Structure formats: structure tokens, C-alpha cells
Amino acid sequence: MKACIAGPDINPALFMSLVVRDIQIGPNALVPTPEDKVLTTVLLSMAMVTVITGGLLIFVGYFLLARVVQYLPASLLSGFLGCIGYKVMKAALTTTCGDYYYDKPDTLMFWKLLMPALLVGLGIYTTKQFHIGSPSFTIPAFLLIPVCIFYMVLYIQGVSMEMARDPCIAESCQGGWFFPEFEKGSFYSVYEELDLRRVDAAALMYGFTNVPAMLVIVIIDYLLKLAGTKKALRVDFSFDHEMKVAGTSCLFSVLGVGPPAISQPKFTLLDYSITHSKTSSIPGVVCALFNGIIYFWGIPLINWIPKFILGGLLIYAGLGFVVDNLYFSRQRVSKEEFAAIWAIVITNAFAGLIYAVVVGVVLSAIIFVLTYSKLEIIKSFRRGADFESKVLRNPMESKKLRHLSKRFAIIQMQHFIFFGSASQLLDFTKNLVQSQQKMPQVQRLAYLACDWSQVDGIDYSGVGVFREIVDLLKVHGTNVIFGGVAPSIVKSLLKEGVTEKFTGIHDSLDTAVEWVEEQFLEWAHLVRSRWMEFKPVIHMHEVTKNIAKHDVPKESLAHLGHQLWK
Amino acid sequence: MTMIVVQQPWLKTIFVARYSCEEIGTLVISGLINGLLMLIFCCVFATLIFKDVGENTVLKTFIPVGVLAQTFFALTGGL
Numbered sequence: 001m002k003a004c005i006a007g008p009d010i011n012p013a014l015f016m017s018l019v020v021r022d023i024q025i026g027p028n029a030l031v032p033t034p035e036d037k038v039l040t041t042v043l044l045s046m047a048m049v050t051v052i053t054g055g056l057l058i059f060v061g062y063f064l065l066a067r068v069v070q071y072l073p074a075s076l077l078s079g080f081l082g083c084i085g086y087k088v089m090k091a092a093l094t095t096t097c098g099d100y101y102y103d104k105p106d107t108l109m110f111w112k113l114l115m116p117a118l119l120v121g122l123g124i125y126t127t128k129q130f131h132i133g134s135p136s137f138t139i140p141a142f143l144l145i146p147v148c149i150f151y152m153v154l155y156i157q158g159v160s161m162e163m164a165r166d167p168c169i170a171e172s173c174q175g176g177w178f179f180p181e182f183e184k185g186s187f188y189s190v191y192e193e194l195d196l197r198r199v200d201a202a203a204l205m206y207g208f209t210n211v212p213a214m215l216v217i218v219i220i221d222y223l224l225k226l227a228g229t230k231k232a233l234r235v236d237f238s239f240d241h242e243m244k245v246a247g248t249s250c251l252f253s254v255l256g257v258g259p260p261a262i263s264q265p266k267f268t269l270l271d272y273s274i275t276h277s278k279t280s281s282i283p284g285v286v287c288a289l290f291n292g293i294i295y296f297w298g299i300p301l302i303n304w305i306p307k308f309i310l311g312g313l314l315i316y317a318g319l320g321f322v323v324d325n326l327y328f329s330r331q332r333v334s335k336e337e338f339a340a341i342w343a344i345v346i347t348n349a350f351a352g353l354i355y356a357v358v359v360g361v362v363l364s365a366i367i368f369v370l371t372y373s374k375l376e377i378i379k380s381f382r383r384g385a386d387f388e389s390k391v392l393r394n395p396m397e398s399k400k401l402r403h404l405s406k407r408f409a410i411i412q413m414q415h416f417i418f419f420g421s422a423s424q425l426l427d428f429t430k431n432l433v434q435s436q437q438k439m440p441q442v443q444r445l446a447y448l449a450c451d452w453s454q455v456d457g458i459d460y461s462g463v464g465v466f467r468e469i470v471d472l473l474k475v476h477g478t479n480v481i482f483g484g485v486a487p488s489i490v491k492s493l494l495k496e497g498v499t500e501k502f503t504g505i506h507d508s509l510d511t512a513v514e515w516v517e518e519q520f521l522e523w524a525h526l527v528r529s530r531w532m533e534f535k536p537v538i539h540m541h542e543v544t545k546n547i548a549k550h551d552v553p554k555e556s557l558a559h560l561g562h563q564l565w566k
Numbered sequence: 567m568t569m570i571v572v573q574q575p576w577l578k579t580i581f582v583a584r585y586s587c588e589e590i591g592t593l594v595i596s597g598l599i600n601g602l603l604m605l606i607f608c609c610v611f612a613t614l615i616f617k618d619v620g621e622n623t624v625l626k627t628f629i630p631v632g633v634l635a636q637t638f639f640a641l642t643g644g645l
Contacts, residue, residue, distance in 0.1 A: 005600050005604075007604045007607065007608075008604075008607060008608055008611050008636045010611070013610075013611035013614050013615055013636075014614065016614075016615045017614045017615050017617060020615055020616070020617065020625070021617070021619055024618070024619040024625075025619060032619075038625065039625065039628060042616075042625065046615075046635070091614050094617075095610070095613055095614070136596070136599070139603065140599060140603075143603075143606070179613065179626075179629070180626070182627070182629060182630040183627075183630065184630070185630030185631040185633065185634050186631070186634075187631070187634045187635075187638070189628075189631045190631060190634075190635060193628075249642050252642040253638060253642045255638075255642075256634075256635055256638030256641075256642070257635050257638075258635050258636065258638040258642065259611070259615070259635065259636060261636075264604075267600045267603065267604065271596045271597075271600055275589075275592050275593050275596045277593065280593055282590070282593040282594065282597060283593050283594075283596040283597035283600060284597065285597065286593070286594050286596075286597025286598060286600075286601065287597045287598075287600040287601040287604060288601075288641045288642075289597075289601075289641075290597065290598060290601030290602070290604075290605070291601055291604060291605060291608070291637040291638075291641050292637075292641040294605055294634070294637050295634050295637045295638050295641055298630070298634060300630040300633075301605060301609065301633070302609045302612075302613070302629065302630065302633060305606060305609060309606065310606070310609060310610045310613060313606060313607060313610050314610055314614075
């Protein structure tokens, strides 16, 4: 997309901070990484992470894997993004209040340093979230006006830059507003420092334990951002192509030992709100050239930016993740999923991201099983008399079938049959068998046709339950027929030997019903032929019985008549 | 509407569409505002990454170069 503005992103920066922290600590906590090796190892790790991220983005784009994000549970995604929000907010606190005050909320200094950052962060977030004013005005205003007021206050109070830059350990200090003063940087310093002989391989490997989680989060977050951009700008573009573009720019970024980074929806939307253009690449080029000038010039702009501006921007970036995923997500997900999101974030806060990943995957699996097991896998149950095959039969046969189909039923199944849902079918069958026991033998079900045409699949446990169901019905004299079974399901049934136990598998429910009808007609024919053999015997028996019955009265009447005639 | 007539062939590749002076001005201002904000974010991310642990002080002094490394991506990514 042409009107996209790209730049560094909070997620890679956050994970890189974890990598850098672990590189400094080293694999052995008692022996930290030597100071002379830290910088080179950090720079090499950054270059490697950028290459890996770029390669992965190109891989995802090339193999059209962007749609994979749709298969991830919403609770897992929101949980991870909530973790990012938590970490960004924590980083905002340390950036604004410094390492000494960030965990001392009982001190006045903590609030004195934090309040301006809260004003900036909450101000930008609120105006953007509730569409108050134009972002082209509100964002610069929330950054420039506090800075102007801040410098005016410093001037009025007579506080010098040196005093304001003081790390400020004492409560009465007027400093703590800036980072220590930096010298002018030169872009070629990174190449001077990148001496591979000074790399601590063990620390590098230890730091890389954070990279897999980072790759997953970056890919997911980028796809979500692309989806957000698409929705906000109402333009159509290929996610896979954007992934390839982002990957390529990451690979170019390695030349300057830059971090992994992606296009930025917030900047793209800011640009759109100013220019109302979805097609012009000029703002993106100007933005890049502006940063290019700074890159080659090396001016340490950070010396004049108060920490509360940096912290405020982190609060703004983090609030989006926190509010959207820990509050507004309750409107999109179920109560169980919402609880899982909070569980992931709390686990991350107390035990770390790796444990949060494990908790998230386990909870998502449990929620999936519970949700899916609640779905009705029995779509319908109807008597055979309500369903006829498409075969045209003569009126005599149709009449017979209408009578005999009372001993036939159809059960239609749906969704995926697995250990969580198959029990519904078993319970239903048990109830069916119990109700059959109360009926006369001649009215009990002779055939049960199972319609599989709307079943997505079956797992090993589901096949096992089916074997149990078929056995139960066989014992009670009911034959089971399957219709509309997908080839993959037939394969599973054959593998587990279930097919040996029932009467047949048919391509569709119609052919299965046709087969049952043929069985009924054949049975009726057999009964009729037996009846035809049996009827003359019955007739003879009736004659003999009548003779025996009426012989005595005849004899008696004959004797009486004879007496009368005398 | 005033039309920009681009004489140089290489410039034509950048300004494919023809814009009025006002439009060009808006586009450039938008780019500058975004560039400045991006630079501030570069500072934020550099301070986040180059943070010393324990007694180390080596990374803190490297923050300006870290900011430049961040801006390098803004350059390559933007182009």
C-alpha cells in the first residue's frame, strides 16, 4: 500500500529490551557478561533478530500464510497483546520516573515525574479513542504544548538544564526530567563496535530464548495492524504482499544494524487524517528522508526531550493494548475467554512470558473443548416413516413401507465428533435403548441409519465411543447403517475396526434408506411366502376342528330326530 | 488548480500523480509531522532497548547511536 508509513514498532523494541537484559545478565546469574563484550553482543543480536524477523515475514508472505492468524484463538491473541500492554506500561513507568523512583509510589517525586506523562499519554489516547478533534492537531498539540509549558516553568523558576538533568535521588531535587546528556552520535559507530571477536556467544544464545515468542507476537501483531489499517482506510491490499515488503525492508535495515520493524497504522492514519490521500507515497518518503537526515547528522535530539514526553508516548502506546484487550475484549469474547485473557496477563506479570504462553495455550485448549462439547452434535432424530428414498415404488410397496418404517429411524449428526461431544451420542443411544425396552418386540427399532453428511470429522476417542454405541444397539437387535460418510472418516472407522460391527456404509443417506427399504420389502415377501405355505394347513386344521366341534351336536341331533320320527 | 510540471524524468517517478501546490504542501507537512513523531518514538524505543542492568553503564552511553539505528529503519522502511 503506497500511503503506508513505516518505522520502528513497540513490540520488537520491547522484546529486544528483554534480549538485551538477558545478554547482560548472561546464562550464569552469578557471573554477568563482561562489560567490554556487552555492546558488541547486543548489536550482533539486534542484527540477527532483524534478519530472522525479515526472513520470517518474507516466508509468511511468500507462502501466503497470513491467513494462519485466523486459526489462533481470540483469547490467546488478546492475552498476548495484553501482556505487551502491561510491559509497555511498566516501561513507561521506568522511563518517566527513572530506575530509582519507578517502584516508589509512596514518594512525592514519583507522582511529580509521572503526572505530566499521564497527561500526555492519556490525552493523546482519549482524543484518538473518542475521536475528539483531528489527530493532525491533537497529537502535535499534546506533545508541543506540554514541552513549551515545561520549558517556561523551568525558565520562570530559574532551573538550569543541568539541574533539570540531575538524576535526583533527594526528594527536594528539581531534576529527574531528562536523561543524562549524550554526546553527538555517529551512525558509523555501530560498525566500529561490531567486532565479532568481542561477542559473548553464551550470552547471545541466552538472550535468544526470547526470540521465538517475539517472532510469534510480531507476526500476529503485524497482521492485526494490517487488518486495522484496511478497516480504517477502507482500502483493499494483500496482507501477504505487505509481509514481503516489511520483510525486505527489515533485511535492508540490517545494513544500519537497525531493529526489526514494520509499517505503522497509527502514523498511516495520522497521515490520512492530514492529507485525506490513500494513494500518495510522498508523506512516507518525506518522513523517511527526515529520519535519514537525522541518521546521517547524528544530532542527539533526546538531550532536549523531557522524559515525560517519552513516557507519555509509551503510556499512549501501552494503553491501546491494555484497554482494548483487557477491557473492551469482553464485548467480543465469552466470559471464559475473558477470564483466560486476564489469567495470561497476570501469569506474565508474576511468572514471565514463557509461563504465560503455556497458561494461554492450556486455557485456550480447555475453553475450546468445553465450548465445542456444548454444541449439539445430534442435529435431528426422526422415524423412518417420515423419510422415503428417491426410488419410485408401486402403491402396494409404498403402503407396506409406510407400515414397516415404524421400525426404522434416522439420526442426523453434525460438527466434529470428539471425546468431548461423543458422549452426547452415547447418552442419547442409551436413552433410546431404554425406551425401546418398554415397547413390544415387534415395534422395536430394527434399523438405525446414521447420517454423517454434516459431520466435519471424528477423533480417536469419538471412534471408540461409536464402537460402544454400535455394540449396544447390536445387543438389543438394532442394525446400524452409515450414510454420507466422508472418506477421511471412513478411513478412521476402518482403522479402528468399527466397520466390521455394523451393517454397511453408504454414499448418502438416500442410498442407506433405499437399502433399508429393500430389506423391509424382502422381509415382507418372506413373511408372505411363509404365510402362503402355512394357510392351507390352517384351513385343514380349521375344517378338522369344525368337524370335531360340530360332530357331537350332529350326532345328537340325528339321534333326537330319529326319536322324533318314531 | 495549479499543476506542478515536473521536468526531470527521475522526479516524474516520484510524483507520478500531479498535485497542486497546496496538495504538495499538505503532503510534505504530513511527512514532516510523521517524521518528527517517528523520531520521538525512535528515542523512546532506543531508551527501552539500551538499558543497563546492574553496574553496567556501557549501553546508556550508546543510546544516541541506538536512536540513529532506529531512524535507519524509518529511512529504509519508508523508502
